Amino acid sequence: MRVTLNATKTRTALRSAARISLDMLLILLMTAAALWILGWMWPVIWPLVIGLLLATLTWPMTRFLRRRGWRPALAASTVTLTFILGSLGTIALIAVPVAAQADELTAGVIDGIEQLRKWASGPPLNIGDDQVSQALDSAVARVQGSIGSILSATVSGVGAVANGVITAVLALFLMFFFLKDGPRFLPWLTRQLPGRLATDVPAVAERCWETLGSFVRSQAFVGLLDAVFIGLGLWIVGVPLVLPLAVLTFVAAFVPIVGALFAGFVAVLIALVSNGPTDALIVLAIIVVVQQLEGNVFQPMLQSRSLGLHAGVVLLAVTLGGSLAGITGSLVAVPIAAMIAVIWSYLREQLSDPVQEPTPVATTDSA
Incomplete structure (x- = not known):
């Protein structure tokens, strides 16, 4: 009688474990399917994510203007344009001083390379100028031999830059709509x-x-x-x-x-x-x-x-x-x-x- 009772408990435990394992497998399959769909839709989801992040960063300013009586479209447009101008100003703040000192930096880079060459020619490396020239010649030969790969990589890089620009433009448009119509989203969702x-x-x-x-x-x-x-x-x-x-x-x-x-x-x-x-x-x-x-x-x-x-x-x-x-x-x-x-x-x-x-x-x- 006791053996039968133990066997019944064992079968019950095994069934419970099998059911839990099956549930976990189904959850993992659903997660994998959701990730696959997410990857397939990523060109649309990534601008949406960036737009949300930008909207959360700029929403306090938009809320301040709306509380002062500004219309939603005007407040969102003002904040979006301010953000774009601020971003462009930041880029200019970085680029203009660098361009102004480009000659000095270029001369410094050349001096640094010359100092590195002099250091390499002394002990303990003792690398002579002929070895450096030979290494440069071999590097040039490799570059010439792989010119096709370089061109394809350049084309891929240009495509990546173009995709980045498109993503940035979409994210800015989405940011504007989030700032303009964001408070209407929850009431609309409640009705749906x-x-x-x-x-x-x-x-x-x-x-x-x-x-x-x-x-x-x-x-x-x-x-x-x-x-x-x-x-x-x-x-x-x-x-x-x-x-x-x-x-x-x-x-x-x-x-x-x-x-x-x-x-x-x-x-x-x-x-x-x-x-x-x-x-x-x-x-x-x-x-x-x-x-x-x-x-x-x-x-x-x-x-x-x-x-x-x-x-x-x-x-x-x-x-x-x-x-x-x-x-x-x-x-x-x-x-x-x-x-x-x-x-x-x-x-x-x-x-x-x-x-x-x-x-x-x-x-x-x-x-």
Whole structure:
């Protein structure tokens, strides 16, 4: 009898495990299908994501103007044009000083290459001029042999730039419409959904919007910290073009990993060609220290507080997003993780049983 009872319990446990495994497989298949559809629609989704990020960044100014009596279209147009002019001004702020000192920087690059050649010709490398010439000749021969690959890569690069311009234009148009018609979205969504979904989905969407705004503001604050500290270090060392480099650092902070590497490379290169290798090493040390503090201390702390995520979750989300989708994955990993946390928190609130207060016990006076 006991053996039969144990066998029945074992079969029941196996059936439960098999059912749970089947459910997990179905969930994984649905997730894979959703990711495939997302990748197929990515040329449309990516401008939408950028437009949302820009709208959350510029919405406080739009809300301020609308509260002062501005019409929605006028407020959105003003903010969009201001953003475009500010972006173009930032590019000019970086490009004009660099162009003004282009001759000096070019001469510094040539001097740096000459110093590197002299250093390589001495001990311990002892590389002679004939070896350098031979290496250059072989490099030229390789370039001539792979001219077809270079042309195809150039065409691909031009196509990528064109796609980037199209994406930027679409994102700006979407940003304008989000700023203009954003407050109408939730009431419209409420009218379109049936039953309880008319309440739940708009509530989740509103929380996700607030979370996305917190992410963009915290990222902007982190970029400001990077720009201030790195700019201050460059000013102390005496590196030229401090203001353009600080602006470049702030803008690059919105592109995780690669943005910081690019801004740091530009700063070290300018320090090398203008001040020499010693100051370049000092600038490199400053950038490494600031980036380590930003990546491991400031960013996780700020984003964990503003998004309601633990600092470890933020770090893991960025790592996972970068491994799955590169720079794009690193950029959207944290807000996606925060939105998942928002949806889970809302579901837990709705599915949890309400706390029942104890019923007071009636007492009778004894005679």
